[in-house]
Amino acid sequence: xxxxxxxxxxxxxxxxxxxxxxxxxxxxxxxxxxxxxxxxxxxxxxxxxxxxxxxxxxxxxxxxxxxxxxxxxxxxxxxxxxxxxxxxxxxxxxxxxxxxxxxxxxxxxxxxxxxxxxxxxxxxxxxxxxxxxxxxxxxxxxxxxxxxxxxxxxxxxxxxxxxxxxxxxxxxxxxxxxxxxxxxxxxxxxxxxxxxxxxxxxxxxxxxxxxxxxxxx
Amino acid sequence: xxxxxxxxxxxxxxxxxxxxxxxxxxxxxxxxxxxxxxxxxxxxxxxxxxxxxxxxxxxxxxxxxxxxxxxxxxxxxxxxxxxxxxxxxxxxxxxxxxxxxxxxxxxxxxxxxxxxxxxxxxxxxxxxxxxxxxxxxxxxxxxxxxxxxxxxxxxxxxxxxxxxxxxxxxxxxxxxxxxxxxxxxxxxxxxxxxxxxxxxxxxxxxxxxxxxxxxxx
Amino acid sequence: xxxxxxxxxxxxxxxxxxxxxxxxxxxxxxxxxxxxxxxxxxxxxxxxxxxxxxxxxxxxxxxxxxxxxxxxxxxxxxxxxxxxxxxxxxxxxxxxxxxxxxxxxxxxxxxxxxxxxxxxxxxxxxxxxxxxxxxxxxxxxxxxxxxxxxxxxxxxxxxxxxxxxxxxxxxxxxxxxxxxxxxxxxxxxxxxxxxxxxxxxxxxxxxxxxxxx
Amino acid sequence: xxxxxxxxxxxxxxxxxxxxxxxxxxxxxxxxxxxxxxxxxxxxxxxxxxxxxxxxxxxxxxxxxxxxxxxxxxxxxxxxxxxxxxxxxxxxxxxxxxxxxxxxxxxxxxxxxxxxxxxxxxxxxxxxxxxxxxxxxxxxxxxxxxxxxxxxxxxxxxxxxxxxxxxxxxxxxxxxxxxxxxxxxxxxxxxxxxxxxxxxxxxxxxxxxxxxx
Numbered sequence: 001x002x003x004x005x006x007x008x009x010x011x012x013x014x015x016x017x018x019x020x021x022x023x024x025x026x027x028x029x030x031x032x033x034x035x036x037x038x039x040x041x042x043x044x045x046x047x048x049x050x051x052x053x054x055x056x057x058x059x060x061x062x063x064x065x066x067x068x069x070x071x072x073x074x075x076x077x078x079x080x081x082x083x084x085x086x087x088x089x090x091x092x093x094x095x096x097x098x099x100x101x102x103x104x105x106x107x108x109x110x111x112x113x114x115x116x117x118x119x120x121x122x123x124x125x126x127x128x129x130x131x132x133x134x135x136x137x138x139x140x141x142x143x144x145x146x147x148x149x150x151x152x153x154x155x156x157x158x159x160x161x162x163x164x165x166x167x168x169x170x171x172x173x174x175x176x177x178x179x180x181x182x183x184x185x186x187x188x189x190x191x192x193x194x195x196x197x198x199x200x201x202x203x204x205x206x207x208x209x210x211x212x213x214x215x216x217x
Numbered sequence: 218x219x220x221x222x223x224x225x226x227x228x229x230x231x232x233x234x235x236x237x238x239x240x241x242x243x244x245x246x247x248x249x250x251x252x253x254x255x256x257x258x259x260x261x262x263x264x265x266x267x268x269x270x271x272x273x274x275x276x277x278x279x280x281x282x283x284x285x286x287x288x289x290x291x292x293x294x295x296x297x298x299x300x301x302x303x304x305x306x307x308x309x310x311x312x313x314x315x316x317x318x319x320x321x322x323x324x325x326x327x328x329x330x331x332x333x334x335x336x337x338x339x340x341x342x343x344x345x346x347x348x349x350x351x352x353x354x355x356x357x358x359x360x361x362x363x364x365x366x367x368x369x370x371x372x373x374x375x376x377x378x379x380x381x382x383x384x385x386x387x388x389x390x391x392x393x394x395x396x397x398x399x400x401x402x403x404x405x406x407x408x409x410x411x412x413x414x415x416x417x418x419x420x421x422x423x424x425x426x427x428x429x430x431x432x433x434x
Numbered sequence: 435x436x437x438x439x440x441x442x443x444x445x446x447x448x449x450x451x452x453x454x455x456x457x458x459x460x461x462x463x464x465x466x467x468x469x470x471x472x473x474x475x476x477x478x479x480x481x482x483x484x485x486x487x488x489x490x491x492x493x494x495x496x497x498x499x500x501x502x503x504x505x506x507x508x509x510x511x512x513x514x515x516x517x518x519x520x521x522x523x524x525x526x527x528x529x530x531x532x533x534x535x536x537x538x539x540x541x542x543x544x545x546x547x548x549x550x551x552x553x554x555x556x557x558x559x560x561x562x563x564x565x566x567x568x569x570x571x572x573x574x575x576x577x578x579x580x581x582x583x584x585x586x587x588x589x590x591x592x593x594x595x596x597x598x599x600x601x602x603x604x605x606x607x608x609x610x611x612x613x614x615x616x617x618x619x620x621x622x623x624x625x626x627x628x629x630x631x632x633x634x635x636x637x638x639x640x641x642x643x644x645x646x647x
Numbered sequence: 648x649x650x651x652x653x654x655x656x657x658x659x660x661x662x663x664x665x666x667x668x669x670x671x672x673x674x675x676x677x678x679x680x681x682x683x684x685x686x687x688x689x690x691x692x693x694x695x696x697x698x699x700x701x702x703x704x705x706x707x708x709x710x711x712x713x714x715x716x717x718x719x720x721x722x723x724x725x726x727x728x729x730x731x732x733x734x735x736x737x738x739x740x741x742x743x744x745x746x747x748x749x750x751x752x753x754x755x756x757x758x759x760x761x762x763x764x765x766x767x768x769x770x771x772x773x774x775x776x777x778x779x780x781x782x783x784x785x786x787x788x789x790x791x792x793x794x795x796x797x798x799x800x801x802x803x804x805x806x807x808x809x810x811x812x813x814x815x816x817x818x819x820x821x822x823x824x825x826x827x828x829x830x831x832x833x834x835x836x837x838x839x840x841x842x843x844x845x846x847x848x849x850x851x852x853x854x855x856x857x858x859x860x
Binding site for chain 4: 242243244245268269291292293294295296301304305311313315316317318320321324335336337338339340341342343372383384385386387388389390391392393418
Binding site for chain 2: 104108111112113114115116117118119131133135136138140142144145165166168197198199
């Protein structure tokens, strides 16, 4: 198999100020092994793009607790009071994005689109600073594409070619983020010989590296 | 199983002037049994949305040959010279849409988006009459969402709940169109008990009717 | 029945056979306990399940949109977040049931932020109320006596003009073009009790006792 | 070697290990026959295959983007048209090889319509040339003596400023910011032959014999 990556090589890809998309929904499908290594690297000033803020001791919340995060872009941070407190104290910047809009913005980037027109967020705070565009007499917000330097993909079963499928609800944002980043790293739950071509969710050209070693069953 | 449909009930859903999205790519994955019935119904003035014009004796080309079509929206009509001839004689209207844009427009409708911003078609005839929108200094065409009255879905294996997966390359536009129409009718290649929840491509709430009878193996 | 049970069981009567339904966290989740046996209703969890089943105690790889261990029913499907919100934003969800901090007589609601105090975020709520065919708010009628059903929301909105129905332990109300209609009142309360507990103007003619009680 | 074989084998030298490549119909399809054994190249068919294999004679459920019976290689995936164009438009295709009716020295090309004569449509070509990292045009140098490589395209464009390289049976040219560079000439022709057969202005210094011949 190609493109295997160990702990040291992964840490060498990290740098201060980078943006990371992290898969998972309330940490279901979040690659905790990769988070371990980002904590170990202690890179700073990260922008984290994730569905939610996780928990203080789980998921992307651990990067926040370790003071590595400058900005969080998420749909929900209610499960992680640390982020709320740091936000009130201006120690962290938080951009809240409706969940469906977050998914579309990431997908748009991965698909080479500049953005999408959504009715979600019209007449709310979400509208601030955005273009309003009318199509067939209906108003929409222009939501711009969102990419990142690196995607950390979890919840996956990889095959020897680098194709991925996902365990049950661990799919969530993972396959979308895998299309939208310069470098895509997957921490699979396990590696099998070959995934049936009809069952592949993330085809191998989207995946740059597969982490192996103690972080894989 | 719910929502089964026979030939007579399907024909009763058809009417003059309706718009039909038809799955398939050069007729691979096109539901020929449903096309048979649309021909039999002899409804007129149809707008057909399909990847391509098929062939004079296969796929949506049969509806054109039978003079049932007012307008074709497709990415390619080169395999069906009948359409080209009728277009030159102003007997049929043809809107050519880049294939990726066609897919995005249909997906946008199914996802409740007003449209997407794509770089495809900039500085070409495709640009005519469209808004050009700048995002982060880059220009994009605003391509509007595209829906239809009915989707004819082929190439599928259905389960007893109405979920669908697709045979090999027969997937193409089928799952996208299944999200974007008022009524979605599938002519499955066969019906099985249950599709593994991780292998479902079109979940059952997208599917209104499954055609049964002679048109199903 | 507790207040929560009253609200949940009344809302369950709104579900039609064949509906695809998304239930929010809290009282809305309880609605699933009251679906009539003769109705085939499919529940969606926006993290990626069509055909959500009940909660499970054991360790599982399946969670619901609240992050709790859950299950999938026969005939269900696991989907990604894009497909999930294609269902939600694209009008494929027949009914969504959500809580709210405030709702107003124009059908606007506030549920995701109390500036300076609590900023949990909107999660999927903004998409749900914008995209679902019918939006039902499930909540207590007041916040310890302070009205939550207002002439105009005071908190930042989740969406404007999207709510179709409000069900509380006291009453069932429907948002129509001309305003908020009081349709049903729980037998423990009078119409006047409801008016007292509501800041919004209530339009009413014949008011029925709350169904299903 | 025939002209087509010359063009296809030369283009195959541009493929790098690990590349994801989309080949158009006609001469571009032949490129797959010349991939060096030591390079792992994955071919995409825009109708929905990652890992396209060779053509097959027997009846099959798998077709390529030309509608011909095809196969999928081990480690491949079947995808829908949206995912296919996510690859294409999103910059995930390393190289696309396409034919053209005209190409110009600014990297614009025309390939989908001859007004009043032939209107096959653009299919996936507009997305491919817009989204792929490297766009290579594979075509005969002239149309029976009439130049196809122009100062400025005369037919309606497929895209402007997107072509990176042009390979014909006579020469290899690269579009750069300052214009069209002549890099290699087939040993059967002189530089003057190429200039004669080209309307576009060719910039050149040292010109090499065409590689791989």
